[in-house]
Amino acid sequence: MAKREDDLRTPGELLGLASEFNAGRGSYCHDGKIYASLVGIRHLIEAKQGSDDLRPTIEIRREKERDAVPEAGSTVTAKITKVQARMASADIVCVGPRAVKEKFTGIVRQQDVRLTEIDKVDMHSSFRPGDIIRAEVISLGDSRAYYLSTAKNELGVVSAVSVAGATMVAVSWQEMQCPLTNQREPRKVAKVVTSNE
Amino acid sequence: EEGASRIVLPGDVVFGLAAQAQNKVLRLGSGLSQDADRVVAIKAGRLNHAKSKLWVEGSQKRYIPSAEDSVIGIVIDRRAEEFLVDLNAPVLGLLPILSFEGATRKNIPNLKEGAVVYGRVVKAHRDISPALSCLDASGKGSGYGPLKEGYLFECSTGLARSLLGTPTYPVLEALGKSLAFEIAVGVNGRVWVKSDAPATTVLVSNAIINSECLSAAQQHILVQKLLQAAK
Numbered sequence: 001m002a003k004r005e006d007d008l009r010t011p012g013e014l015l016g017l018a019s020e021f022n023a024g025r026g027s028y029c030h031d032g033k034i035y036a037s038l039v040g041i042r043h044l045i046e047a048k049q050g051s052d053d054l055r056p057t058i059e060i061r062r063e064k065e066r067d068a069v070p071e072a073g074s075t076v077t078a079k080i081t082k083v084q085a086r087m088a089s090a091d092i093v094c095v096g097p098r099a100v101k102e103k104f105t106g107i108v109r110q111q112d113v114r115l116t117e118i119d120k121v122d123m124h125s126s127f128r129p130g131d132i133i134r135a136e137v138i139s140l141g142d143s144r145a146y147y148l149s150t151a152k153n154e155l156g157v158v159s160a161v162s163v164a165g166a167t168m169v170a171v172s173w174q175e176m177q178c179p180l181t182n183q184r185e186p187r188k189v190a191k192v193v194t195s196n197e
Numbered sequence: 198e199e200g201a202s203r204i205v206l207p208g209d210v211v212f213g214l215a216a217q218a219q220n221k222v223l224r225l226g227s228g229l230s231q232d233a234d235r236v237v238a239i240k241a242g243r244l245n246h247a248k249s250k251l252w253v254e255g256s257q258k259r260y261i262p263s264a265e266d267s268v269i270g271i272v273i274d275r276r277a278e279e280f281l282v283d284l285n286a287p288v289l290g291l292l293p294i295l296s297f298e299g300a301t302r303k304n305i306p307n308l309k310e311g312a313v314v315y316g317r318v319v320k321a322h323r324d325i326s327p328a329l330s331c332l333d334a335s336g337k338g339s340g341y342g343p344l345k346e347g348y349l350f351e352c353s354t355g356l357a358r359s360l361l362g363t364p365t366y367p368v369l370e371a372l373g374k375s376l377a378f379e380i381a382v383g384v385n386g387r388v389w390v391k392s393d394a395p396a397t398t399v400l401v402s403n404a405i406i407n408s409e410c411l412s413a414a415q416q417h418i419l420v421q422k423l424l425q426a427a428k
Contacts, residue, residue: 083324083325084325084326085279085291085325085326085328124320124322124324124325128324129324163230164231164232164233180233180234181231181233183231
């Protein structure tokens, strides 16, 4: 086995010729030569049997996993911090299944709360401060916040606390009920699909 | 409970719901909160019970916005779609620029910083800024809108409610017999008075401010004395 120092590559390092190798993830081809674009370990993957291209693929894989960062199109879990007339602010807590290491701020605009009747949306009847929501990142937004959307059936409030202090149960896509007082509160509820369905 | 009007402090248990095994509908008004199986007062004041509604009435200097209240606000700033209005409350109120009688996109009311408006609280909740309007529920002006000229002073929320309540507040009744003036009362503890002569405005304002703890008879005497001294 080659020692790790031999296989560690840095960006810009020449890996081989394009005539002999395929440029895989973490590398790129320029002027007939293959260079690394990441810091990491070089891996060689043999070509699939029966394929036309017999060249092995060079891949550079990072040693450590990167911290979770929201990307456009990723599903995030966020906690609502502020509800205003035309938008709601939230702190992004998880990206997919992974928790984030630093705080990201997201904004859900009035027109991105749901798919139907978007100009009649009442932000206060959709979210309240403290609610946990599942949302999708629409764009990286501006320097202050990501833009989030809950305009799908499976997006919206997944967990909320009632005014009496108890965790509420979803009764429809528009309402949640407090188990202590039986009072219903309006929210944009996410349709959580369980493994039984 | 019915008829018994008592003083409550924040934290006092008004009554336990579990003990009352009746199927009655009881509406909780301001100053009360449901805590699992008990109803607890969250404001200091007198507990009132009428029809099937229970509520606490207290007198504070600070106003807590509540829906359907008529308030006097002072314009602080103008945003793209609304005015920011000070209501003597913990948060600023938002007054949409089109929520005035006769307001259209081309004819937006030109309210500057410091302008006084008489408006209605449309929506109020502890998590949001209260939404205001200078139109009543059916879309008409009915007295709401900017208050021009005149004199504005502050009082407690209890006095403001008495001025607006029925029967007519004794001081207002007595003053109305001898003087001509316009008055607007906001339940957020603000009173606006306007009349032709500054002396009349001062007299009316003094009479109202000093009448808070007086009985009806004492209030009539107060007004008599003020009117005589003015002559």
